[in-house]
Amino acid sequence: MPSFATKNGDGAPARRTVLRGLALGGVSLALSACAAAASKAADGTPGSAVPVLPNPEAPKTPDGALQRLLDGNKRLLANRTLHPQTLDDIRKHAAGQAPYAQVFGCADSRVPVEVVFDEDFGDLFVTRTAGNVLSDATVGTIEYGVLALNTPLILVLGHQSCGAVKAAVDAMKDPAKLPSGPLGGLVSALLPAAREAKDRGADIYPAALEAHVRSVVATLQKTPSLTGPIAQGKLRVVGASYDLATGAVTMY
Template sequence: MSETAQQAEAAQQPTPAEAWKLLKEGNERFVNGELRHPNQNAARRSSLTESQHPMAVIFGCSDSRLAAEIIFDVGLGDVFVVRTAGQVIDDAVMGSLEFSVDQLNVPLIMVLGHDSCGAVSATINAADTGTYPGGYVRDLVERISPSVVAARQAGASSVNETVEEHVKQTVQRMTGRSRVLHDAVTEGRTAIVGVTYRLAEGRADVVTTLGELEN
């Protein structure tokens, strides 16, 4: 994509603060049972056949109760979604995040954890018992383990407290590993917000931010 084309696409995007405001409002509608289901019709589908301009990338847990488009009341083309169990980072995730920022000019990255996370619970259990699961599940647990250690050092003991620490650690690892993400945040083109989703209430609560999210 040419520099001119990238600039034109960037001009269509909201600011990081505007994108966050839209997602917060959508989540509030979901919590209150006042969903609008925007951008979910045939006209919207047709308008996206040539290009996409998502306002945010949501990197969240794969848990079936964490459907991003539903809990933030958005539609087709609104969010670029990346999901792994326990929102675990690997090379494919980092590539997806860099693509969303570098090629799609996404102004906001959300790291979305949730309470009662099974992957985090499994990691806590492994730390307590010294027994690790087999197969590729072990890889998930090993990648979450540093967050469990950090949570305990901070005095956290419950699963939900550990989830919050894991969200914070994930935000730090993303920008620490990627020059693309680091520069986008430093230059004010992108901001990152880490949130935890409350299963019972449907509410997304902020636990950490990086970059400018205030107008």
């Protein structure tokens, strides 16, 4: 799969400055909005709840973040979830965000990331594209999560029975089945994984999914802006798959 990493050079510190500035600016605007709402409430008109600070117990290390994700999925499987996600929870997180991990998932409607890991508003920084296909904008979004929000973990989450992966395998077997236009470009990005799995017989679809997720992980690990945090042990990029039928997450 092609790499969409940008070149690293003298512009890297400037990029971090811009990203942090955007994050701080967004928080500042949100705080101003909340202050205005509180003022209205004091006058007797409806206002939002007082915003809370980020959870001090949120994991700060890559291993801690991964363990919390997996623990959340275990709660889902045991039908013991903790986060009903109410309107009050939305209001509590309106003043800013401090996610403890990133998840780069598929756009499939059956893979709601916060539900999969039993998390609340503000806990996860989520990016989703069909088939977990990377682009400049996607990589830039992930960079923002690391450089501005200091997330210590990026989990690339594919899922079984992925339509984009199936389309790539079908197009690998019969090029006439490759869609045209932008959709064809998206499916083409998955063709290397399909070719890697072509000798797996009945297991070709899960094998192609795993190959693609591993490729995305490798691409992100080589992205220049992320190599420094990875080398310092402040960031990990890992891959996993989600089973639509069972709800279970399996690490690769």
